[in-house]
Amino acid sequence: MTDRKPQILLFDFGGVLVDLDKQRCIEAFDRLGFDIRPCLGTYRQGGVFSLLERGAIGVPEFCNEIRRMAGNPDLTDASIAAAWEQYLVGVPAERLEKLLELRQSYRVSLLSNTNAIHWEQSLRDFFNYKGLGIGDFFEEVFLSYELGVEKPAPEIFRIVAERLGAQPEDILFLDDSEVNCEAARNCGLQAQLAPAGGGWMQEIV
Secondary structure, X not given: OOOOOOOEEEEOOEOOOEEEOHHHHHXXXXXXXXXXXXXXXXXXXXXXXXXXXXXXXXXXXXXXXXXXXXXXXXXXXHHHHHHHHOOEEEOOHHHHHHHHHHOOOOEEEEEEOOOHHHHHHHHHHOOOEOOEOHHHHOOEEEEHHHHOOOOOOHHHHHHHHHHHOOOHHHXXXXXXXXXXXXXHHHOOOEEEEOOOOOHHHHOOO
């Protein structure tokens, strides 16, 4: 991070704001007879899950592919979505409060490799807080499945800077992946590794 004070804080979602439980998700898919392990990455997904997060396929096509790969045509869309939702645990209240506090001093936005299932879950369960909604926490929300590109592709950082109307060096990106942070730096953004557990809250004032 440079000495230049950022004007915009750009947060990753998974692992930075929302806690994750990979094992719980694996077990949920095991119960459906589908082995998600080869597809479930630490910072980005593989296979059909990556297609979903890039917006290359929609939820119906995703569910059809899971049924085909599991060899079980009787799996419902709802059961598949419920298993995928087990990956996200929740956003602790203190992180939500910190975002609200930071909005008093910064423009705060979100950049996430995510998908329609997880984002709808997040709007329903995680950012529905004290009568507030997603727009109270973030000025802008950038989602891979809507943009058609995933981190760490340079294009996603160029899109974000352009839509924010900001110079890249005025943006501080916080992500739990050093690969994504380095990609952001290569595009001119400031970037700070924010390991899981919310430790970033003590580092940003």
